[in-house]
Amino acid sequence: MKGDWEIVVGLEVHAQLATRSKLFSVAPTAEAEGPNHAVTPLCAGLPGTLPRINGEALRLAARAGLGLGCQIRDTLWMARKSYFYADLPKGYQISQHDRPLCHDGELHFLLEGQPQVLEIERIHLEEDAGKSVHDALPGATVVDLNRAGVPLIEIVSRPGLRSAEAAAAAFAELRLVLMHLGVCDGSLESGSMRCDANVSVRPRGETTLRTRCELKNLNSLRAVREAVSFEAQRQRIAWESGEGVVQQTRLWDADAGRTRAMRGKEDAADYRYMPDPDLPPLPVPKAWVAGQRETLPPLPMELRRTLGETLGLAEDHVALLLDDPSLLGVLGPRLLADAETARSLAGFLFGTLAGVLRKRELELGAVLPALEALVAIHDRWRAGSLSNKMLGEVLQAGADGAYAIPATWETALADAGSTVSDASALQPLIDGLIAAHPAEVEQYRSGKTKLFGFFMGLAMRATAGKADAAMLRALMQRALDASAD
Amino acid sequence: MSRETPPMGVLATAQAIARGEQSAEAATRAALDAADAHADLGAFVELDADGALETARAVDAARARGEALGPLAGVPISLKDNIAARDWALSAGSRMLAGYRSPFDATVTERLRAAGAVLLGRVNMDEFGMGSATTTGVAGPARNPWDAERVAGGSSGGSAVAVAIGAGAASLGTDTGGSVRLPAALCGVVGLKPTYGRVSRYGVVAYASSLEQVGVLARDVDGAAAVLAAISGACPLDATAAPLPPFSPRSSDGADAAGLRIGVPEGFVDKARAADPAVAEAIDAALAGLRDAGATLVPVRLEELDAAVAAYYVIATAEASTNLSRYDGVRYGHRTSETGLGLGELIARSRTESFGDEVQRRILLGTFALSAGYHDAFYARAGQVRRKLANAVAGAWDDCDVLAMPTSPVRAWRLDQRFDDPTAVYAMDVFTVLANLCGLPALSVPVRSAGDAMPIGLQFMAPAFEEATLVRAGRAVQAWRGALPMPTGGPR
Amino acid sequence: MTVHVDQALLQHVAKLARIEVASEQAAATTAAFAAMVAMAERLADVEVGDLEPMQHPDHPYPDARADEAGAVLPPQALEANAPRFGAGGFVVPRVVE
Ligand SMILES: [Mg+2]
Numbered sequence A: 001m002k003g004d005w006e007i008v009v010g011l012e013v014h015a016q017l018a019t020r021s022k023l024f025s026v027a028p029t030a031e032a033e034g035p036n037h038a039v040t041p042l043c044a045g046l047p048g049t050l051p052r053i054n055g056e057a058l059r060l061a062a063r064a065g066l067g068l069g070c071q072i073r074d075t076l077w078m079a080r081k082s083y084f085y086a087d088l089p090k091g092y093q094i095s096q097h098d099r100p101l102c103h104d105g106e107l108h109f110l111l112e113g114q115p116q117v118l119e120i121e122r123i124h125l126e127e128d129a130g131k132s133v134h135d136a137l138p139g140a141t142v143v144d145l146n147r148a149g150v151p152l153i154e155i156v157s158r159p160g161l162r163s164a165e166a167a168a169a170a171f172a173e174l175r176l177v178l179m180h181l182g183v184c185d186g187s188l189e190s191g192s193m194r195c196d197a198n199v200s201v202r203p204r205g206e207t208t209l210r211t212r213c214e215l216k217n218l219n220s221l222r223a224v225r226e227a228v229s230f231e232a233q234r235q236r237i238a239w240e241s242g243e244g245v246v247q248q249t250r251l252w253d254a255d256a257g258r259t260r261a262m263r264g265k266e267d268a269a270d271y272r273y274m275p276d277p278d279l280p281p282l283p284v285p286k287a288w289v290a291g292q293r294e295t296l297p298p299l300p301m302e303l304r305r306t307l308g309e310t311l312g313l314a315e316d317h318v319a320l321l322l323d324d325p326s327l328l329g330v331l332g333p334r335l336l337a338d339a340e341t342a343r344s345l346a347g348f349l350f351g352t353l354a355g356v357l358r359k360r361e362l363e364l365g366a367v368l369p370a371l372e373a374l375v376a377i378h379d380r381w382r383a384g385s386l387s388n389k390m391l392g393e394v395l396q397a398g399a400d401g402a403y404a405i406p407a408t409w410e411t412a413l414a415d416a417g418s419t420v421s422d423a424s425a426l427q428p429l430i431d432g433l434i435a436a437h438p439a440e441v442e443q444y445r446s447g448k449t450k451l452f453g454f455f456m457g458l459a460m461r462a463t464a465g466k467a468d469a470a471m472l473r474a475l476m477q478r479a480l481d482a483s484a485d
Numbered sequence B: 001m002s003r004e005t006p007p008m009g010v011l012a013t014a015q016a017i018a019r020g021e022q023s024a025e026a027a028t029r030a031a032l033d034a035a036d037a038h039a040d041l042g043a044f045v046e047l048d049a050d051g052a053l054e055t056a057r058a059v060d061a062a063r064a065r066g067e068a069l070g071p072l073a074g075v076p077i078s079l080k081d082n083i084a085a086r087d088w089a090l091s092a093g094s095r096m097l098a099g100y101r102s103p104f105d106a107t108v109t110e111r112l113r114a115a116g117a118v119l120l121g122r123v124n125m126d127e128f129g130m131g132s133a134t135t136t137g138v139a140g141p142a143r144n145p146w147d148a149e150r151v152a153g154g155s156s157g158g159s160a161v162a163v164a165i166g167a168g169a170a171s172l173g174t175d176t177g178g179s180v181r182l183p184a185a186l187c188g189v190v191g192l193k194p195t196y197g198r199v200s201r202y203g204v205v206a207y208a209s210s211l212e213q214v215g216v217l218a219r220d221v222d223g224a225a226a227v228l229a230a231i232s233g234a235c236p237l238d239a240t241a242a243p244l245p246p247f248s249p250r251s252s253d254g255a256d257a258a259g260l261r262i263g264v265p266e267g268f269v270d271k272a273r274a275a276d277p278a279v280a281e282a283i284d285a286a287l288a289g290l291r292d293a294g295a296t297l298v299p300v301r302l303e304e305l306d307a308a309v310a311a312y313y314v315i316a317t318a319e320a321s322t323n324l325s326r327y328d329g330v331r332y333g334h335r336t337s338e339t340g341l342g343l344g345e346l347i348a349r350s351r352t353e354s355f356g357d358e359v360q361r362r363i364l365l366g367t368f369a370l371s372a373g374y375h376d377a378f379y380a381r382a383g384q385v386r387r388k389l390a391n392a393v394a395g396a397w398d399d400c401d402v403l404a405m406p407t408s409p410v411r412a413w414r415l416d417q418r419f420d421d422p423t424a425v426y427a428m429d430v431f432t433v434l435a436n437l438c439g440l441p442a443l444s445v446p447v448r449s450a451g452d453a454m455p456i457g458l459q460f461m462a463p464a465f466e467e468a469t470l471v472r473a474g475r476a477v478q479a480w481r482g483a484l485p486m487p488t489g490g491p492r
Numbered sequence C: 001m002t003v004h005v006d007q008a009l010l011q012h013v014a015k016l017a018r019i020e021v022a023s024e025q026a027a028a029t030t031a032a033f034a035a036m037v038a039m040a041e042r043l044a045d046v047e048v049g050d051l052e053p054m055q056h057p058d059h060p061y062p063d064a065r066a067d068e069a070g071a072v073l074p075p076q077a078l079e080a081n082a083p084r085f086g087a088g089g090f091v092v093p094r095v096v097e
């Protein structure tokens, strides 16, 4: 940063836990049919309703903590955080206060290839609020409670980041870690993960922290990088001009490329935290935590070493594999079996297959349900029983068919495997047909070229449809035209 | 009162219906008639005569077909207006909830239905349960059936009056700091507050979540116990409901005072003596009677009783201040008709217009107790005092089976008595809040008054989930006392 | 702790609680509020040492629930109780963020 100023950034990341039902109600978390279609009496805060915590949300939150090396508290304490807002149905959010479930962990990540560590202060469990829609009716805000009560974890880091790039890299890695833990689907577009950043600046060498601003609405890696970068410049200028920085919440406006102070957030909030009297403390037994720790999957930093250093996969292939844990779920054992297979398979998936898909504007994710079938195609090809050309045809056929269904690819492969594409096998058949139908050959020759289809049909029937159509067509053409002279 | 024989209690009604000695419809009509005859006592906010008679006839038809009947089949029971019944209005005594209808049943309502009970209607209460006299609700005051110029006690005053006049064999109330026991005592009926967690709170409009329980008001101890048996037990919708089987009263618990060790906290009765000597005399007489019947009276030291009221009000109002934050005029309930307001103003205006003075005061105290700078000295400290009191009470169980004390330091006061200082009324809860702070079961049983006819209640507290011991002690009081007359005051 | 209760404190608390105290009631409400706070101040007289605040009775409570989705309310049930409902949701004055 210019002028010898240093950026200081800490992250607050909200991640939606991958549960079927909400944190305290049985309302489904899946996309609803319309606004207020996933609302129970509790979600709407109706009088008399009470919360019951979802055990899976607790389990996922604990796994997030374990994956980030946190201490897990032996009791779950839920608290009420009070404030009034149209989309907060109870007038308080059920969250955690001074006793978060997970605390004191570390996020390991890479910045320009160099290993970095960001200290995690805490991870707490909380419910999401509803959604205020400002453009549905003129002059009014419309409240949709489908998201109210959706389970979240809030991950709070210490202010350990020193650049906008580091902030983006840490957020990216955190997303991968949560995805590989199965805690969160990592989708930034759908709002499964939301990032806030606490940003301050100080002259290099200064050891105390200066006033910070909280940046909200950083819903992409690019937004994190650009917003932090903008905000740091803004604050540096504010300090240098003697104007100074006031603590406030600021919204990133991606279109304008700047941050602006949020309205209605200027009051120093008094959330009046209290233990939620509807939710007695819940024991989190040490043995249970140990069991969760033992069943953690390998995480991105380790996977990077295994895939990149041990197996020698290309860097971009490693990145693609890490970006989709379900890919690794299927491929993992095969990739780890031997390095050559791993490299071949990665090349097949991310090169050949991805190329075919890209032409049809498909992503690799679209064919994930059929991944096993695709691996079988790769194996046949690698074993040499499928030529490059045939592989191309199989992939085209599959991609043009119902590509998400394994049977499509299996059929394409079976068809390819049984195609009679051997000219020496087809030629005698064609010769026989011409000899057996002199009248039709005569008519064809005298210009009734439609009869070409008649001969093709006979040949396909004779080979039970297994003849390589292109090859048959060429051979047939040559035979019929040859007999003309 | 014109009736000569007192109306039947829960068990007698259930038995008469099961044996075919009386139809459920007749029992229900009698209850509805009593409610109509004493409408000016303000017990009911709304009767559901059609629904009640329909249920009653269904019970009679089921019996005629020889089907098995539920334990409360045909027994008419009313619900405090803060207990949800599907498609009934639910106001909690507040203008805030005018017009609100609950789309679901409270767990206790569902269980009463399953037991075959006939739901009569909604009974009067203090707004959101915040009161000791049933005078702060939007439906107006409930009046004491022994003297209509006096209070019924609160906040479940409607329940107590309904039971006292025979408009139902029992009523469900809620007890946050004595709200079942206090009106029971002032109106001369039995009030049972179960152990915290014994009964599901799902569907009960929350006042103070860590303190309150649904309780039963009935004519006699066994009636209250039978209703508790029907409504208690684990509930998948309430994280504070104990994962225990329902309460089951045992006949083997006896009615016998012999061998019962009754702890008598020092100074408690004297506190009542200072406020209302008749209360102290009645309690002394009852305890002497129990001792003569074979009980042992054990002196017990429990200090900090005055601090109990302070701890109770700080905790209750802190919890209430957040429990009542949902009433913002956004999704249901009162919204101001004023236009042109921003969201924040709309919320504040709607709340201010529709919450009564006492509710507003308690929200203010609770908000204060949780606010920055005051949280530790008030809310957190109240929790520490609560722990100290609970520890002290826990220590008493080494020496006694129940603790005995007055339910209320005074008999029913006059409706026109003015309390300029709200805390003067809070002092009425001095003996009842202890059970709520500790989460323990407690029972108020009417005892004879030495002076005039206004009723007086003797209160027992027992260890957690020992409601059976309360039933035994209550039966012993009833055996010593004999039958009570019907209320004499009647309507004005 | 002795709290100086005045109208400024009352208005601060009322604002947090979204309760409006009209100026003509402010004196009376402040007096009642002061009495309540004075009662609460008696807590300071109790020796509590470092006792852990009691937030719930020490009773058995159920474990967490299983992650199973269940029935939701039809939106019409929400609309039936709503002061203003439109475009599928609860309608409030326009909020600017
Ligand atoms: Mg935060």
Ligand SMILES: [Zn+2]
Pocket (backbone or CB within 6 Å): A014, A126, A154
């Ligand atoms: Zn949060």
